[in-house]
Amino acid sequence: MRARRICCAARPHDTLDPIVIWTSAAVEPPRMEGFGAEERNSMRDGGRETGGLDSAREQEHLRSRPGRQTLHRYGHRDDRRGGLPTYAALDLGTNNCRLLVARPAGDGFRVIDAFSRIIRLGEGISSSGRISEAAIQRAVDALAVCRDKMRNRGVTRARLIATEACRAAENGETFRARIAEEVGLELEVIDRETEATLAATGCTPLMDPHADAVLLFDIGGGSSELVRLDRSLPCHRGPPPPQIKAWISLPMGVVTLAERHGGHLVTRDIYAAMIAEVAAFVSRFAAEHGALGDAQVHLLGTSGTVTTIAGVHLELRRYERRRVDGCWMGNEEATRVIERLLAMSYEDRVANPCIGAERADLVLAGCAILDAIRAAFPCKRLRVADRGLREGMLVQMMRADGIWEREARTY
Structure with missing residues (x-):
């Protein structure tokens, strides 16, 4: 899938790096929670199903300074069902590549698709100081799956972060450039405070x-x-x-x-x-x-x-x-x-x-x-x-967009 990177004017208080726009139409997904069918039972690509973000009260009922952000906006402004925006959060870590795609729901959000694969991006960095070619290829393959999921789900806003492996590796910037060229995704390397x-x-x-x-x-x-x-x-x-x-x-x-x-x-x-x-x-x-x-x-x-x-x-x-x-x-x-x-x-x-x-x-x-x-x-x-950076990104994006304030005004 070919992608083109363009720049656009930022909204107030936002800093936008180049974004990726796909020209193909969004595919309307079926109603579901957690992984897509291809990941639901796969240990290789996750196997750990992912639900929405419940409030503490709902959880109990069921059971008894940030860095510069790369905010991608895609060609589809709103989901065709009810005008809800669709968000994506991608976390490329030292060991895992993880993605969540979600829509606002009540006081939280409902996950409509997810992906998780162990790719060991940081394998050998402690001794060589570099991300290896084998690890780069594993990342390219996993990120291509994430890109296609975001496209097919009609994502309207996304944040795509990379953590310690890209911070530590001497070829971290070269790796990011290669991902942008081969996959069409611009990764944001966050600092440790942002990660926390x-x-x-x-x-x-x-x-x-x-x-x-x-x-x-x-x-x-x-x-x-x-x-x-x-x-x-x-x-x-x-x-x-x-x-x-x-x-x-x-x-x-x-x-x-x-x-x-x-x-x-x-x-x-x-x-x-x-x-x-x-x-x-x-x-x-x-x-x-x-x-x-x-x-x-x-x-x-x-x-x-x-x-x-x-x-x-x-x-x-x-x-x-x-x-x-x-x-x-x-x-x-x-x-x-x-x-x-x-x-x-x-x-x-x-x-x-x-x-x-x-x-x-x-x-x-x-x-x-x-x-x-x-x-x-x-x-x-x-x-x-069983939640963390991806859920944090989704919450921050939805809060910045005034999602919950907007829903409160509708009642």
Whole structure:
């Protein structure tokens, strides 16, 4: 599919980079939630279904400074059904390429299509300093799928971000130029503060409304973010904005840690060494922001690591997002799962339906990062979020467009 990049005048307060317009007509999608049919049961391209963003109240009922933005606008201004705009959020991380396509619904949004594929863009960067040709080709293939999904869903506004791999690689800009040329997508490389803010924005609806504060962590492939959140302020419409008290980005994630220490055979000594390496960074943040006192504080985790731990804890025979997103785990329950994973062989981890071959060599590195965080911030409860940067982007775009204020005026 050929694409042409053009420039257009920005709306007030927006900064627009070149956008991509497809000249083909939008394909009207059937009504659905979560993945498209081709991804619903595929472990390779996700297999982890994605729903909408519910408010904290709805979740409980069901269960008992930013960087410069690349805001793409496509040729179709509104969806043909009811005039609703269609948004897309793409997160190209060190390990995964993920996409959500959504439309506003009530106080949140409803996901109409999604895509997730492990591409390991950051593979080998810690030693070579460069994104490899093999990783670039995997990214090109995955991003082409995302491009076609956005086209077919008639996306009217999108934000497409890249994180640590593109920040760290010496050929990051060359990679971006190649994606623009071969795929027709302009990627925005965000800074770490923006990454932390987006994660907080996407996960804030899962904060316990009675908690005094929350320690949010996002264990990525090349970096990991910790965010201290205060209790959310009342919000008339839409998801509550995050009240960020402090944040830190650790220069390590599951890919970089596993490459340094190994991911296939992880002994107790190797695991302890990984924890110690992470703890050296976490301790600096904990010294200033780790005093919990008598405050009601819980952990809130978003990442493949914590959702995998939750899936194993729930004994899922296949990953089910509806059961994982928003579930609670006690501190001892998390410990038991990690001990169970440490006792598994690499082959056992591959055979587990919530881990699989693509995560088997990374999951213990993620557990080590989590254990360093748990040691620095001892909390009795951990809530699991199968949401994060993409949901944060969608919320920010819809809020900037006044979506929820507009809906409120219609009542």
